[in-house]
Amino acid sequence: MADLDVVVVGAGFAGIYAVHALRSAGLTVRAFEAGGGIGGTWFWNSYPGARCDVESKDYSFSFSPELEQEWSWSERYPAQPEILRYLGHVADRFGLRPHIQLNTRVTAAVWSEDEALWSVTTDDGAVVTARFFVSAVGCLSAYQVPSLPGLETFEGSWYHTARWPAEGVDFTGKRVGLIGTGSTGIQVAPEVAAVAAELYVFQRTPNYAVPNRNRPWEPEAERAFKSRYREYRKEARESFLGVPITGTGRPVLDEPPEDVQRTFSERWRAGGGMPFLGAYTDLLVDQAANDVIAEFMRDRIRETVDDPAVAELLCPRTFPVGSKRLCQSDDYYAMFNRPNVTLVDLRSTPLSAVSAGGLSTTSAFYELDAIVFATGFDAISGALRQIDVRGTSGVALADQWAAGPRAYLGVAAAGFPNMFIVTGPGSPSVLSNMALSIEQHVEWIRDCIGYLSAHGYGTVQATSDAEDAWMAHVTEVAYSTLFPKADSWYIGANIPGKPRVFTTYVGGVGPYGSKCDEVAAAGYPGFALGVP
Numbered sequence: 001m002a003d004l005d006v007v008v009v010g011a012g013f014a015g016i017y018a019v020h021a022l023r024s025a026g027l028t029v030r031a032f033e034a035g036g037g038i039g040g041t042w043f044w045n046s047y048p049g050a051r052c053d054v055e056s057k058d059y060s061f062s063f064s065p066e067l068e069q070e071w072s073w074s075e076r077y078p079a080q081p082e083i084l085r086y087l088g089h090v091a092d093r094f095g096l097r098p099h100i101q102l103n104t105r106v107t108a109a110v111w112s113e114d115e116a117l118w119s120v121t122t123d124d125g126a127v128v129t130a131r132f133f134v135s136a137v138g139c140l141s142a143y144q145v146p147s148l149p150g151l152e153t154f155e156g157s158w159y160h161t162a163r164w165p166a167e168g169v170d171f172t173g174k175r176v177g178l179i180g181t182g183s184t185g186i187q188v189a190p191e192v193a194a195v196a197a198e199l200y201v202f203q204r205t206p207n208y209a210v211p212n213r214n215r216p217w218e219p220e221a222e223r224a225f226k227s228r229y230r231e232y233r234k235e236a237r238e239s240f241l242g243v244p245i246t247g248t249g250r251p252v253l254d255e256p257p258e259d260v261q262r263t264f265s266e267r268w269r270a271g272g273g274m275p276f277l278g279a280y281t282d283l284l285v286d287q288a289a290n291d292v293i294a295e296f297m298r299d300r301i302r303e304t305v306d307d308p309a310v311a312e313l314l315c316p317r318t319f320p321v322g323s324k325r326l327c328q329s330d331d332y333y334a335m336f337n338r339p340n341v342t343l344v345d346l347r348s349t350p351l352s353a354v355s356a357g358g359l360s361t362t363s364a365f366y367e368l369d370a371i372v373f374a375t376g377f378d379a380i381s382g383a384l385r386q387i388d389v390r391g392t393s394g395v396a397l398a399d400q401w402a403a404g405p406r407a408y409l410g411v412a413a414a415g416f417p418n419m420f421i422v423t424g425p426g427s428p429s430v431l432s433n434m435a436l437s438i439e440q441h442v443e444w445i446r447d448c449i450g451y452l453s454a455h456g457y458g459t460v461q462a463t464s465d466a467e468d469a470w471m472a473h474v475t476e477v478a479y480s481t482l483f484p485k486a487d488s489w490y491i492g493a494n495i496p497g498k499p500r501v502f503t504t505y506v507g508g509v510g511p512y513g514s515k516c517d518e519v520a521a522a523g524y525p526g527f528a529l530g531v532p
């Protein structure tokens with residue numbers, strides 16, 4: 001007899017909601033969280049400038065109409081402290097904290113075929129057993145520090161944005177080096193530049209950034225919006241990205257150039273990445289179409305940055321717009337007009353070493369008091385692979401995923417009975433509004449467990465055939481788009497030695513949700529159901 005019905009790992013958006021949904025379904029649940037607080041991404045990433053890039057009205061839970069009416073977001077794109085407060089409020093409002101054990105890392109999870117239960121070991125040596133094991137470890141939680149020779153000799157301080165000190169960091173008057181110019185680097189840089197004596201931005205790959213046009217959410221607009229929140233949430237669930245976007249519905253290549261410029265300019269003025277990419281139907285599938293939006297964006301960089309040579313270095317050219325996460329910032333490019341900001345081009349002069357006093361490239365030495373790594377994550381599979389997960393016959397998940405992570409419907413791995421992965425490989429996850437994708441997965445998992453109980457089953461596992469077919473479909477859809485063209489973290493290119501596999505489902509949140517619903521309604525084809 002298991003100690004619990006369900007063990008959940010992680011207490012971010014996914015873990016919090018899993019605890020609530022599964023407990024509400026009458027199950028006994030405990031979540032283990034490595035961090036000292038709940039919130040996941042929003043607990044750890046407390047660097048200055050951290051904020052969401054999906055609007056708060058979308059990037060929030062929809063499961064409770066009361067919650068969404070009660071809670072007021074202050075801004076269109078709230079900053080990290082507010083999102084963390086929101087998640088704390090959710091935990092308190094639904095009485096979840098007693099069921100979440102903080103400061104506890106899950107180190108191993110082993111399936112016992114004889115007993116049909118999972119034995120879950122934590123870093124304090126405790127072992128707990130459960131009928132079901134739910135991974136809510138996060139797609140972007142295993143952070144990466146690049147292995148730079150000499151980093152241990154650096155006499156200044158260094159920080160990774162995903163492990164930012166809770167008490168904050170004062171860069172006033174300091175010489176700071178920033179490594180990493182993705183979404184996070186672009187958010188943190190202007191904040192550091194505003195106070196530091198010098199900011200050196202070490203850039204290997206320039207990125208596209210669209211403006212946020214962040215603004216307060218005025219009470220009147222909020223009231224008007226909230227009066228149709230339920231309908232809006234339904235539209236979001238049926239949408240492509242998990243956010244209802246109004247596009248032209250036409251290919252950009254068929255449009256007169258002046259109309260294209262007008263459409264892009266309007267969306268540039270309105271801000272936000274998703275409306276931009278959703279403007280035309282061919283932007284993410286046709287290179288020639290993508291070149292149109294790319295040139296529009298490069299023109300915006302050129303008109304913002306005073307020094308033409310710096311502007312050219314900031315212009316991305318090596319990957320299609322949107323094939324890496326489209327960054328959002330109101331002040332990143334303009335920051336390069338400040339006298340205390342220097343762009344260092346690592347393509348022409350790569351980093352060579354860190355020493356006591358700073359960083360060297362192949363052509364210069366930069367004296368630094370602090371280094372900020374905004375170098376991202378071992379995405380999608382990294383955090384789960386850090387747990388020794390063993391399924392049927394002791395097979396290790398890490399071995400099964402040696403050629404790349406895979407899961408039927410992005411939620412269940414073959415050979416790992418009664419284990420579910422929230423926003424796992426093969427689901428829309430990081431290419432969607434994740435709050436919505438998390439809810440959809442958690443509810444599907446809850447309903448699947450409910451189905452087993454109602455029909456006298458004790459176990460469920462994806463079949464290898466179903467997993468193979470699903471991942472083949474995921475790959476086929478991905479390769480009909482421009483996404484795999486980029487050396488991105490979506491494809492594992494940021495982690496040395498990681499297999500280069502595109503495992504995110506780009507067929508759309510709405511169609512994906514329908515497929516999951518169909519499988520559930522048909523009695524879970526593609527899964528082997530077993531008696532207890």
Ligand SMILES: Cc1cc2nc3c(=O)[nH]c(=O)nc-3n(C[C@H](O)[C@H](O)[C@H](O)COP(=O)(O)OP(=O)(O)OC[C@H]3O[C@@H](n4cnc5c(N)ncnc54)[C@H](O)[C@@H]3O)c2cc1C
Nearest residue numbers: 010012013014034040041052053054105106137138141434
């Ligand atoms: C800076 C930043 C901004 C983002 N902005 C957006 C946005 O605007 N819109 C969007 O859709 N997405 C955004 N994301 C993606 C974001 O990760 C998800 O939206 C969402 O927060 C993920 O929630 P989660 O619960 O799945 O994972 P997480 O929030 O990552 O939580 C996972 C938790 O699991 C814990 N954990 C991991 N392994 C173990 C273990 N072995 N034992 C115990 N605990 C463990 C971790 O400590 C972590 O707290 C952003 C990500 C980052 C990093």
